[in-house]
Amino acid sequence: MSETVRSVDLVIDSYKKEQLCAINDKEKLLQSVAAEKFCDVGFPTQKHEEWRFFPLGEVSKVVFKRADKLKIDCSSYREEKFGVVFVNGHLLEEAVLLPEGVEIFDTSNLDFTPLIEENRFAQNPMLAFSYSLFEKSYLLRVDSKAVLDSPIEMVFVTHADKYNFVVPKVFVEVGDVAEVTFVEKHVGGGISTLSLPIVEVSVGKAANVTYVRVCDEERKSYHFSYSIFSVDRDANLSAVSLDLGSIKTRHDLVVMLVGEGASASVDGVYLPRKNDLVGNYLLVEHRMPHTTSHELYKGVLQDSARSVFKGLIHVFKEAQKTDAIQENRNILLSNEALAHSLPQLLIFADDVKCTHASTIGRLDEEAIFYMRSRGVKDSLARSLMVHAFCLEVIERVSNSTLRNRLDKKILSVIPNSELIGNYLSSEVDV
Amino acid sequence: MNNFFFRINDLHAEVEGKKILKGVNLDLPKGEVHAIMGPNGSGKSTLAQVIAGRESYEVTEGEILLEGENILELSPEERAYKGLFLAFQYPVEIPGVSTLYFLKTALNSIRKANGLDEVDTYEFMALAREKVKEVGLDEDFLKRPVNWGFSGGEKKRAEIFQLLILQPKLAILDETDSGLDIDALRIVAKAVESMRSKERSFLVITHYQRILNYIKPDRVHVMVDGVIAKSGGFDLALELEEKGYGWIEKELTFAGGRDL
Ligand SMILES: Nc1ncnc2c1ncn2[C@@H]1O[C@H](COP(=O)(O)OP(=O)(O)O)[C@@H](O)[C@H]1O
Numbered sequence: 013m014s015e016t017v018r019s020v021d022l023v024i025d026s027y028k029k030e031q032l033c034a035i036n037d038k039e040k041l042l043q044s045v046a047a048e049k050f051c052d053v054g055f056p057t058q059k060h061e062e063w064r065f066f067p068l069g070e071v072s073k074v075v076f077k078r079a080d081k082l083k084i085d086c087s088s089y090r091e092e093k094f095g096v097v098f099v100n101g102h103l104l105e106e107a108v109l110l111p112e113g114v115e116i117f118d119t120s121n122l123d124f125t126p127l128i129e130e131n132r133f134a135q136n137p138m139l140a141f142s143y144s145l146f147e148k149s150y151l152l153r154v155d156s157k158a159v160l161d162s163p164i165e166m167v168f169v170t171h172a173d174k175y176n177f178v179v180p181k182v183f184v185e186v187g188d189v190a191e192v193t194f195v196e197k198h199v200g201g202g203i204s205t206l207s208l209p210i211v212e213v214s215v216g217k218a219a220n221v222t223y224v225r226v227c228d229e230e231r232k233s234y235h236f237s238y239s240i241f242s243v244d245r246d247a248n249l250s251a252v253s254l255d256l257g258s259i260k261t262r263h264d265l266v267v268m269l270v271g272e273g274a275s276a277s278v279d280g281v282y283l284p285r286k287n288d289l290v291g292n293y294l295l296v297e298h299r300m301p302h303t304t305s306h307e308l309y310k311g312v313l314q315d316s317a318r319s320v321f322k323g324l325i326h327v328f329k330e331a332q333k334t335d336a337i338q339e340n341r342n343i344l345l346s347n348e349a350l351a352h353s354l355p356q357l358l359i360f361a362d363d364v365k366c367t368h369a370s371t372i373g374r375l376d377e378e379a380i381f382y383m384r385s386r387g388v389k390d391s392l393a394r395s396l397m398v399h400a401f402c403l404e405v406i407e408r409v410s411n412s413t414l415r416n417r418l419d420k421k422i423l424s425v426i427p428n429s430e431l432i433g434n435y436l437s438s439e440v441d442v
Numbered sequence: 443m444n445n446f447f448f449r450i451n452d453l454h455a456e457v458e459g460k461k462i463l464k465g466v467n468l469d470l471p472k473g474e475v476h477a478i479m480g481p482n483g484s485g486k487s488t489l490a491q492v493i494a495g496r497e498s499y500e501v502t503e504g505e506i507l508l509e510g511e512n513i514l515e516l517s518p519e520e521r522a523y524k525g526l527f528l529a530f531q532y533p534v535e536i537p538g539v540s541t542l543y544f545l546k547t548a549l550n551s552i553r554k555a556n557g558l559d560e561v562d563t564y565e566f567m568a569l570a571r572e573k574v575k576e577v578g579l580d581e582d583f584l585k586r587p588v589n590w591g592f593s594g595g596e597k598k599r600a601e602i603f604q605l606l607i608l609q610p611k612l613a614i615l616d617e618t619d620s621g622l623d624i625d626a627l628r629i630v631a632k633a634v635e636s637m638r639s640k641e642r643s644f645l646v647i648t649h650y651q652r653i654l655n656y657i658k659p660d661r662v663h664v665m666v667d668g669v670i671a672k673s674g675g676f677d678l679a680l681e682l683e684e685k686g687y688g689w690i691e692k693e694l695t696f697a698g699g700r701d702l
């Protein structure tokens with residue numbers, strides 16, 4: 013308890029300091045609400061429904077210190093031609109390379125409406141914590157009608173010591189009818205570093221956005237991401253998330269379908285191993301009629317890894333003709349692994365089509381035997397099946413270079429995957 | 443010195459304490475085609491799966507000799523390297539694993555284990571294109587996941603397609619004929635006939651005599667309640683077709699269940 017009190021002090025100190033001048037007035041106001049909320053409720057405990065299977069452990073027991081602003085060479089983290097890099101939440105100015113039609117600003121002098129509203133802090137005390145702590149906020153803007161072939165990469169580097177925290181904050185604004193692919197990548201970190209990224213993405217009318225998120229931090233680091241998307245009329249969002257696992261990785265994701273005809277596919281793969289705990293908490297809000305959402309999250313758990321998938325589809329009263337599917341599939345590769353799957357529907361409209369499905373199982377031994385009986389080694393048969401299981405999600409990324417990169421990352425954590433060889437490139441047109 | 447090609451001696455197998463195979467004896471010389479017939483539930487598929495190395499069946503007694511070696515000690519993949527192939531009664535769907543990749547991997551694993559060079563993707567494609575036509579399937583099948591969403595008949599043809607690619611020494615076909623219309627049956631039979639040679643043996647498991655008109659067996663065995671209850675020539679198949687299996691079951695009862 014006393015440590016929560018000290019974390020509260022940290023929040024208050026941080027808030028009082030006038031160092032927060034780099035952010036925008038609306039955000040400043042929200043930040044005071046967040047700080048108040050956090051001081052009021054403190055860290056979530058396992059008594060919170062949303063945190064029942066996600067104990068905070070030392071994250072709520074140690075007072076973390078803000079990581080320093082640093083200039084480091086981040087070229088090794090860059091994979092796409094265009095993009096930006098944030099180190100400990102600060103934009104690395106010299107590393108900005110953006111195509112025409114895309115710009116990045118800090119939000120201090122901008123007029124925009126944040127997607128995060130006050131009620132989110134009550135929903136998620138951890139967001140109240142992180143929101144009260146950011147000191148820099150950026151806005152990445154894609155012009156209306158821009159059609160971008162190359163993905164825009166946002167690299168979030170945590171370069172910090174033990175018990176340091178970082179709070180990168182970005183608002184991505186995609187103009188109407190634009191078409192763009194983003195790659196949000198979390199890298200770096202170290203033993204007991206704490207990353208608390210906050211990302212807001214506003215998808216304009218009839219825009220088409222592919223949003224790939226890769227969490228590939230050091231294995232002993234703590235990572236709590238909060239992302240919120242709003243998808244406007246006739247726009248389409250395709251979000252794909254890849255969690256490679258760390259001691260605690262959690263992603264809270266909110267997708268709001270705010271315009272008629274908006275659609276979103278929200279997919280993910282998580283591959284925890286050793287003592288990892290990976291949590292994906294999804295909330296899809298159908299706020300308008302004729303909106304569609306498809307969610308497919310797949311997990312492969314090794315060793316004594318644990319995972320939590322919690323998905324809630326919330327259909328508002330106005331959202332007639334909603335079409336929503338939610339699926340969570342888990343494969344346990346060891347007896348010690350444990351997956352929690354908690355799909356939920358909350359429906360207030362009467363003319364909707366909503367389904368959910370969830371499975372937790374093992375590899376199909378009959379399929380393994382079938383492959384072995386044709387000469388495919390047991391270990392290869394298993395890694396082939398695991399890989400194929402994950403591919404279903406990755407295949408939703410249409411950019412092939414990006415897809416292959418994600419595939420490589422997945423292969424890097426699948427047992428015996430070196431036996432598979434170059435799977436995707438062995439496909440030859442017949 | 444044992445110069446039999448394939449021989450099963452007094453094979454007993456059970457699953458979860460339930461005895462299914464109760465002393466199977468069988469001799470299959472090189473280059474011959476033998477049929478195993480028998481009523482549903484008599485243990486035909488269990489025998490096939492045990493030969494292929496399915497670990498969920500526990501072999502409690504007996505041996506299975508392939509060219510003099512007891513293959514019961516070998517893993518399923520090692521048995522494949524020795525030239526064994528089982529066409530499954532119910533081919534398994536494998537989501538996400540492309541037929542092309544799977545089969546190329548299978549072929550190259552077998553070749554490598556036998557000291558042969560691996561075939562590259564282009565050689566393999568040429569082979570696959572040729573063979574897929576022989577079983578009357580579209581080339582598109584190669585791109586699809588193994589058996590995924592195939593109809594019953596397509597699955598059976600795909601098994602024969604794999605058989606044609608892998609060219610085993612001993613092929614066991616477990617009710618490959620069931621559920622096929624007459625055209626598909628002819629295609630399957632023709633493909634099998636094309637592979638018949640002095641160097642290759644077949645064990646054709648079937649419930650019906652129909653397929654044996656196309657693939658004429660050298661010998662017919664009847665399996666009843668976990669044993670080979672009767673063996674004979676092609677005539678036995680005709681007799682079974684006419685009279686059913688009841689009379690053999692009765693003979694078996696009179697003989698105390700063994701040694702007819
Ligand atoms: N894995 C299994 N678990 C339990 N019983 C089985 C299993 N496999 C086969 N059996 C039983 O063994 C008997 C023989 O089955 P099977 O070998 O499939 O016969 P056939 O192929 O001749 O129809 C049946 O009674 C069947 O229910």
Ligand SMILES: [Mg+2]
Pocket residue numbers: 486487488531617
């Ligand atoms: Mg059978």
